[in-house]
Amino acid sequence: MIASEELQGAEPPFADLLVAVAERQDRAAFASLFGHFAPRLKAYIRRFGMEDARAEELAQEVMLIVWRRAALYDPAQASVSTWIFTIARNKRIDELRRERRPEIDPNDPALVQEAAVVDVVIAQNEVGRRLHAAVAALPEEQAVVLRKNFFEDKPHNEIAAELALPLGTVKSRLRLALAKLRQAMRGVE
DSSP states (O other), rough: OHHHHHHOOOOHHHHHHHHHHHHOOOHHHHHHHHHHHHHHHHHHHHHTOOOOOHHHHHHHHHHHHHHGGGGGGOOOTOOOHHHHHHHHHHHHHHHHHHHOOOOOOTTTHHHHHHHHHHHHHHHHHHHHHHHHHOOOHHHHHHHHHIIIIIIIIOOHOOOOOOOOOOHHHHHHHHHHHHHHHHHHHHTTT
């Protein structure tokens, strides 16, 4: 009877087998489904140019999905074979996406180098923050001389003239300021 139904284009009672899998986790029914569909799925997947071993794995993954999601099958939406081959098509699409977008290797030298650059930038920001705080903690007369010398790039004699201070006082304040900054920044690199 089934043979004549197959000749007429009607599908064998796969829906009954799928219902048995869904309701009772019927292993014999699943074995029948697997025996019929697994080789066909593999051939279908191979037609897309996938190598034999991977096509076999993908066919098994599809059949595993059929086992797990049998209760989701709706005969009003599609035949069993259409449902199963749609799952296979979707798995193949997922496989193509994975091939086009490979997983990121955290040990990739290009990524490690970027991570190192980020670490350097963070460390430099920390050094800058600590230096700014150390300058802010200096006595005002030392901070003014330091800023004029290093930030405004003025020579000692010009600073002395602007502030109406002896050249020795400017040099002394600058030396004290640098000593305090060195102490504040000790251990930071």
